[in-house]
Amino acid sequence: DAMVIQNPRYQVTQFGKPVTLSCxxxxxxxxxxxxxxxxxxxxxxxxxxxDKDFNNEADTPDNFQSRRPNTSFCFLDxxxxxxxxxxxxxxxxxSGRRGPGYFxxxxxxxxx
Amino acid sequence: GDSVTQxxxxxxxxxxxxxxxxxxxxxxxxxxxxxxxxxxxxxxQLLLKxxxxxxxxxxxxxxxxxxxxxxxxxxxKGSVQVxxxxxxxxxxxxxxxxxxxxxxxxxxxxxxVKP
Numbered sequence: 001d002a003m004v005i006q007n008p009r010y011q012v013t014q015f016g017k018p019v020t021l022s023c024x025x026x027x028x029x030x031x032x033x034x035x036x037x038x039x040x041x042x043x044x045x046x047x048x049x050x051d052k053d054f055n056n057e058a059d060t061p062d063n064f065q066s067r068r069p070n071t072s073f074c075f076l077d078x079x080x081x082x083x084x085x086x087x088x089x090x091x092x093x094x095s096g097r098r099g100p101g102y103f104x105x106x107x108x109x110x111x112x
Numbered sequence: 113g114d115s116v117t118q119x120x121x122x123x124x125x126x127x128x129x130x131x132x133x134x135x136x137x138x139x140x141x142x143x144x145x146x147x148x149x150x151x152x153x154x155x156x157q158l159l160l161k162x163x164x165x166x167x168x169x170x171x172x173x174x175x176x177x178x179x180x181x182x183x184x185x186x187x188x189k190g191s192v193q194v195x196x197x198x199x200x201x202x203x204x205x206x207x208x209x210x211x212x213x214x215x216x217x218x219x220x221x222x223x224x225v226k227p
């Protein structure tokens with residue numbers, strides 16, 4: 001029944017150690033988004049894929065990368081996590097660019 | 113640029129009380145408007161949406177009407193329950209050729225409902 005799945009739900013990494021977060025969807029939506037949500041703040045868009053086209057937000061740090069090998073999967077890579085990257089990372093999908101309807105449960109990243 | 117402003121929380125109500133969470137927006141053109149709910153430790157769930165002026169979105173007893181003249185999308189519920197305790201986010205998605213489907217969120221309003 002789950003439509004947008006994120007793994008793992010909780011991720012602990014060390015300062016500077018690369019980490020990859022995973023998102024998959026069963027909706028066959030062509031647009032996938034990654035948002036970062038820090039504690040008690042609103043989610044902030046990092047980047048999105050429209051089909052295979054990657055779209056980076058202007059203020060997304062270079063430390064954050066993404067891959068989308070197929071329609072169903074999208075990955076968020078953090079090359080050298082800093083303490084300030086500790087946050088909830090939310091994946092979302094939509095059909096076309098009419099605004100996302102479906103968010104995953106999120107991955108909470110802790111950086112030690 | 114586009115922005116969303118919500119009333120500050122926390123909002124604390126007794127069960128069965130009437131709820132209003134104010135939301136106003138600034139945008140060029142005619143955005144789509146959304147309310148999302150986030151329960152502790154979870155992702156966002158779409159609660160309701162409206163895509164054009166005077167549309168009313170509704171779900172699970174919650175309602176919001178897209179008011180172009182006042183640029184508002186206030187969330188209301190006639191009788192809240194303890195299970196409604198959560199953080200509520202108002203958001204917009206711009207239309208037009210440059211639209212990426214990006215959601216711009218308000219700061220969120222925490223609702224606490226006491227039995």
